[in-house]
Amino acid sequence: MAEELKALRHAIDLLEVTFSVLADEFAATDEYEWRGALSPMHWLRTECRMSGISAARALSVGEQLGTLPGSAAALEERRIGFGHLSLI
Secondary structure, three states: OHHHHHHHHHHHHHHHHHHHHHHHHHHOOOHHHHOOOOOHHHHHHHHOOOOHHHHHHHHHHHHHHHHOHHHHHHHHOOOOOHHHHHHO
16 A cells, blocks of 8 residues: 555656646636636636645746756656655
């Protein structure tokens, strides 16, 4: 069960990164405005049922990921998790 939990957590971390990249791409459009949201974070909070902190974290990681190749690699290699990446 321990290995299954570790594998599942890594899969979730990878999904969080993918979500963050897509959230950043979404934020670069005006789609959130024509959908009636005040900001990309507002849209993520309401439409993806996220807390403000989680939405901000996703947007921040998506925006900064390209400048953190070592950290992105560390997450891929299971040396850090998404929580660690979001703090970096």
